[in-house]
Amino acid sequence: MKQVALYLSIVFVSVSCSTKKETDAVLKIINPLSIESLKMEIPENNPQSESKIRLGARLFFEPALSRDSSISCGSCHLKEYAFSDTVALSDGVGNKKAARNSPTIVNVGYQPHFMSEGGVKTLELQVIAPLENEDEMALGVIEACRRLNQIPYYQDFFQRVWGDSATPFTLTRSLASFERSIVGGKSPFDDFIDGDSAAISKNAINGMSLFYSDRLACNTCHSGPLLTNFKIENNGLAAEYGDNGLFRLTLDPEDKGKFKVPSLRNISKTFPYMHDGRFKTLDEVIDHYARGGESHPNQHQAINGFELTDREKNDLIDFLESLTDNRFQ
C-alpha cells in the first residue's frame, strides 16, 4: 500500500521535473509491480527453445490428445480469453464436464505450484492431469504418445526437436515449454507503471488506490506483479464447500475451502470467477468481498467486509480491467 503511494508520488514528480529515462530507471528499482521483476524458473532438463515451443503450441491445439479426438488443451484454455474458458465448467470428452473452472494459463510459468490446491509441483507434471482425467481428455499420456507416434507429421517434428519419439518425457516437456512462453505483461497498467501516467484513467487510478488500501486490503493476497502471493487461502465463498480444495491433499480440517490465490492479470477476460465459476462478473466478486464472505471457520481474517459507493466500485472495476493484456485476442 505504501509502495503504491510512494510510487504514485514519484510518477507525478517525474513527469514534471525529470526525464523519462531517469524515471524509468527509478521505477525499475522501486517498482515491484512490473512483470519484468519476476524470474521464471526453467527446469534443467527442459531448457526453452524456439522449435520446442512451436511443437508445444501445436500439441496444445491437437484434438488427437483426447480419447474421442474432440477436444484439445485449447478447447478449455481459449487464447482469446487469456487461455481460460467462458463457462463455469468446460466440456470434456463425451458428455463429461471438468470439475473446476478452467483458469488462465497466461504467466503460468511464474507459478511455484499448480492447480487450485497447489498439489502439482511442475508444469511438466501438470500436463499429465488433463490427459489422464476421465472428465477432461481421458486418453492417458502413454496412449497419447502412441497416437502421436503413428502420425508422420509428429514423428518428424519430435525427431527434429528431441531426436526421439513422443514419450511421456518429450510430450510433457514440449507442452510445458510452450506454456512458459505464454507471458503477458503488456497492459495499460504496465504502461502506467512504466511511467505513462495517461495509460489508465483517473477512475482506474482511484480504483488502484482502493485495491491497495487498508480498507479493502485486496493486496493481502493479490500482491506483487501477478497480483497473487501464490498462497492457498480461504476467501469465504461458502459456509461449507462442496469442493474442499487444499483439504483434499492434506486432509487437515484447517485446510478446508482453501484455494490458490489466482493472478488478477487479464481478469476482465477470465470470467466466470472462482474455482467453480460461481460469479459471472467482477461486480458480483466485489459484492462478495464487500459482504465479508460467508463466514467459513477457515476464512482468512482479511475478508471482513467493507463499504463501497457505486462510484468506487466502478473505479475498482476500471482498475481491474486495466490489467488486461490486449494481445490475447
Add this chain to the structure above:
Amino acid sequence: MNLSKYILIVLLSALIGCKSEVPPFELIEQDPKVVLTFNLVSQGQEIAVGDEFVDSQQWPLTLSTLKMYLSDIILLGASEETKLADVELVDIAGKGSATGFNSSYSYIIPEGDYDQLRMSIGLPSDLNATDPTVMPASDPLSLQGAMYWDWATMYVFIMMEARIDTNSDLEYDDNIAFHTGLDTLFRSERSYALTLDIPAFAKDTLHIDIDWDKIFHPADGKRIDLSTTPFFHANVDEDALAASRIFTDNFVKSISIREQ
C-alpha cells in the same frame, strides 16, 4: 529391481577391469533363485482378475483390479540379509496384464537359510515424489503402471477394484474401489515369517497370499462393510481416509507366506 541389469553391470565392470566399485557380493545366474508369487485368496481359493467369487460374508463379487507397490523387499536369514528389490509393482492380473507388470518376480539370491521376508507396503516419501515421466516404461514408477495420482503428483499405493452384487439380482452392479496412497498410509518394514532353505542351483517359490476376507472382515480388528462403504479414494474426506487407514492396516495383516 532389475537384477539382470545389475549382473550385466557387474560383468561389464569386471570386463573393463574397473575394480573400484566392487559390490559386497557378486551374484551370477547359477546362484539359487527365489520366485515371489502374489495371489489374492478368499476362503482358500485363489482369485484371478475377472473371477467371480463369494466371500466369507456371502457377497457375490468379481475382481477387476489389484495392484500394489512394495518397497525395500528383503529376505532375512540368521546371518544373511539379501535385498531383492527397491520397488516392485505387483499387478495381480499377472503376465499379459494391461500395465505390463506381473504378479510374480524372480530374484537371484545367495544359497542359505532364510526365515523372514521384510517389505514395506507403499512407497517411502522420497520415491513417492518421483517424476514418473523421467522413468523408463519398464520401471515400476513410470506412468505405465497407471498408479499415478496426477492432480496430487504422488502414487496410489494399493488399488483394489471389484464389482459387487448388493441386492441379489445376480448383477454385479456396484463398484468397490479402494485407491489408497498418501505418505501417512505408507507401512514400512513389515516382516512375514517363512522357512526357506535354498541350496545352490535351486529355485524355490514363495506364495504370498493376500486374503480378501482378512481385509474386509478380519477376526481381530476393524471391519469394512462392503454394502455401505463401497467406494473409497484415500483423500476425499475424513471418512474416506479413516476407511483407507483400516483398509491399509488390514491389508498389511492379511498377507501370509506359503511355500509350494
